[in-house]
Amino acid sequence: MxxxxxxxxxxxxxxxxxxxxxxxxxxxxxxxxxxxxxxxxxxxxxxxxxxxxxxxxxxxxxxxxxxxxxxxxxxxxxxxxxxxxxGKSENEHHHHHLICNQCSKVLEVEDDLLDPLEDEIEKSFNFKVTDHKVKFYGICSDCIKDNK
Incomplete structure (x- = not known):
């Protein structure tokens, strides 16, 4: 450090x-x-x-x-x-979060799967995307397993 x-x-x-x-x-x-x-x-x-x-x-x-x-x-x-x-450095996107509706566990998705969408937005709208934040809601694997 x-x-x-x-x-x-x-x-x-x-x-x-x-x-x-x-x-x-x-x-x-x-x-x-x-x-x-x-x-x-x-x-x-x-x-x-x-x-x-x-x-x-x-x-x-x-x-x-x-x-x-x-x-x-x-x-x-x-x-x-x-x-x-x-925080992330200025040239890094935020990671995405997966939030379980049952236990409230929060998982992180490090892969930025939205790069192609950002490229399309920039081309189609002449809009420079500098960042985005995405949250997905659902049921985590532990809760799915517990509900079986």
Missing amino acids: SQEKNDFKELLKEKGLKLTTQRRTILELLEKHQGEHLTAEEIYELVKIECPEIGLATVYRTVQLLQELKLIERLNLDDGYSRYEI
Whole structure:
């Protein structure tokens, strides 16, 4: 994480902010829990193990800052919570999410199957697609197995 830590430190410096233990710990925690789509409250519960003095308000402010710096992304998985994950680089598309209607498990699809559709949209509408977000709803393999 040393290069990422230096990049993070530089981003903060540009904004006139310091790399605090709490900010570093929250970013490291999100990196360790990639693919888990944590809420701010879940981040707080995990980070206070390492930083017992941290408050929930600090977590909310830090998550907001990390989002503004485009280091993390906020997700809406239609469950009433804002969830967070490490952001993608500017030339990477978002991955897609599969959401189980029964157990609420969220799976990630890393393949970007929409590239041909994006090309067609760009040609047909003279519209430069910069990103897209896709969520699929259904029943996961575990729930299908449990229902047999």
